[in-house]
Amino acid sequence: MKNRIITISREFGSGGRTIGKKVAEKLNIPCYDSELIEKIALESGFSEEYVKEIEENSRGRFLSLFSNRAYAPNNEDIIWKIQCKVILDFAEKGPCVIVGRCADYVLREKADCLKVFIHADKKFRAERIVNGYGETDVSVEQRIKEKEKRRAAYHRFYTDKKWGDARNYDVALDSGVIGLDKCVEIIKSLF
Amino acid sequence: MKNRIITISREFGSGGRTIGKKVAEKLNIPCYDSELIEKIALESGFSEEYVKEIEENSRGRFLSLFSNRAYAPNNEDIIWKIQCKVILDFAEKGPCVIVGRCADYVLREKADCLKVFIHADKKFRAERIVNGYGETDVSVEQRIKEKEKRRAAYHRFYTDKKWGDARNYDVALDSGVIGLDKCVEIIKSLF
Numbered sequence: 205m206k207n208r209i210i211t212i213s214r215e216f217g218s219g220g221r222t223i224g225k226k227v228a229e230k231l232n233i234p235c236y237d238s239e240l241i242e243k244i245a246l247e248s249g250f251s252e253e254y255v256k257e258i259e260e261n262s263r264g265r266f267l268s269l270f271s272n273r274a275y276a277p278n279n280e281d282i283i284w285k286i287q288c289k290v291i292l293d294f295a296e297k298g299p300c301v302i303v304g305r306c307a308d309y310v311l312r313e314k315a316d317c318l319k320v321f322i323h324a325d326k327k328f329r330a331e332r333i334v335n336g337y338g339e340t341d342v343s344v345e346q347r348i349k350e351k352e353k354r355r356a357a358y359h360r361f362y363t364d365k366k367w368g369d370a371r372n373y374d375v376a377l378d379s380g381v382i383g384l385d386k387c388v389e390i391i392k393s394l395f
Numbered sequence: 396m397k398n399r400i401i402t403i404s405r406e407f408g409s410g411g412r413t414i415g416k417k418v419a420e421k422l423n424i425p426c427y428d429s430e431l432i433e434k435i436a437l438e439s440g441f442s443e444e445y446v447k448e449i450e451e452n453s454r455g456r457f458l459s460l461f462s463n464r465a466y467a468p469n470n471e472d473i474i475w476k477i478q479c480k481v482i483l484d485f486a487e488k489g490p491c492v493i494v495g496r497c498a499d500y501v502l503r504e505k506a507d508c509l510k511v512f513i514h515a516d517k518k519f520r521a522e523r524i525v526n527g528y529g530e531t532d533v534s535v536e537q538r539i540k541e542k543e544k545r546r547a548a549y550h551r552f553y554t555d556k557k558w559g560d561a562r563n564y565d566v567a568l569d570s571g572v573i574g575l576d577k578c579v580e581i582i583k584s585l586f
Contacts, residue, residue, distance in 0.1 A: 321561050321567075368560055369560060370512050370514055370560065373561065373567070374569045375568055375573070376512075376564070377566055378564070381509075382565060382585065386585070393581075
C-alpha cells in the first residue's frame with residue numbers, strides 16, 4: 205500500500221518549514237528536512253553545506269548548456285540522483301512530512317501525496333528572514349530575489365514544471381494572509 | 396470600513412462556481428456570478444451572451460496589437476470598464492462571493508478580499524463538463540484547451556498577472572483531489 209506523505213514546497217522565508225514541522229508534530233509523524241540533507245550528504249560524500257546550497261545555487265537549464273553535462277553528470281546531477289533515492293527511502297518507511305527538495309515530483313507515482321505550496325508576500329518574508337537568520341551585508345530583498353531565482357531554476361530543470369504554478373499543488377496557501385497556525389490546521393485536516 | 400469579499404477564480408470545469416455558491420449559502424451572503432453578467436449587459440447595452448463570451452474569447456495582448464485599440468477602445472475595453480464599476484458596486488453593498496471576471500484584481504485595493512483559485516486535472520474537469528454542459532461536436536479536451544487559453548490571455552491582458560500562479564491567490568485548491576465539499580469548508584473557515 206502507498207504511504208500517505210505530505211510534501212511542502214515553500215518560498216524562502218514563508219514559514220513552510222515551520223508549518224511542516226508543526227503539522228508533523230500534530231499528526232505524530234516524522235518531518236524530514238535537515239535529516240534529508242544529512243542523509244544525502246552521507247550517501248554522496250559531499251558536505252551537508254554543499255548539498256544544502258545546491259538547491260539554491262542551481263544554474264538552471266541555460267547555463268548548464270555550457271557545463272560538462274553533455275559528457276558526464278555533474279555534481280548537481282549526482283546529488284539529484286541520491287536525493288531521489290533518499291526521498292523514496294523515507295517515503296517507504298511510513299507516513300511523513302517532507303520539506304523541499306522537489307519531493308512532490310520525486311514521489312509523483314510512488315506515494316499517496318498531499319502536495320502543498322506555501323508562499324507569502326515579500327514584506328512578510330523579509331521580516332521573518334531578518335528575525336530568523338539575522339541581517340547580512342546583502343539586503344534582505346536581494347537575498348530573497350537571488351534565492352527565488354535559483355530555486356525556481358533548480359525546480360524547473362529537474363521537474364520541468366513551473367515553480368509556483370498553483371496547478372502543480374493540491375493546496376497552495378499564503379502564510380502571510382492566512383497565518384501559520386491556520387495553515388497547519390488546514391493541512392492537518394486534509395491528511 | 397472595507398467589506399469582506401471572497402473572489403473565486405477557477406479553471407473551466409473545476410467546480411469553482413458551485414463551490415462559490417455553496418460558500419455563499421453557508422455564510423448567508425450573496426454570490427454574484429450570472430448577476431454580474433446581467434448587470435454588465437444592462438449597463439453596457441451588449442447582450443448577456445456577448446458579455447459572457449468576452450472573457451473566453453479575448454485575443455490577448457499580441458493580437459490586439461493589430462486591432463483598432465490604438466485609436467479607440469474596442470468592445471472588450473468598454474466591457475472591462477463597466478465590469479470594474481459593477482464589481483466595485485457589488486463590493487460596496489456588503490460581504491459577498493464573486494465568481495470570475497478578474498474580481499480579485501479589480502478589488503485589490505478596495506476590499507478586504509480572500510482571493511481563491513480552484514483548479515483540477517483535465518480528467519476530473521472533462522467529466523464534470525460533459526455531465527454539466529453535455530457533449531458537443533468539439534472534443535471536451537479541445538474545449539478545455541481553447542477556454543483555458545482564452546481565459547489566461549484575457550486575465551494576462553487586463554491584470555498583467557500570470558493566470559494560475561499560486562502567488563496571486565491567498566488559497567489555491569485542487570477540487571479534484573480535495574473534493575468540492577472540503578473546498579467549501581476550508582474557504583468558509585477562512586472568511
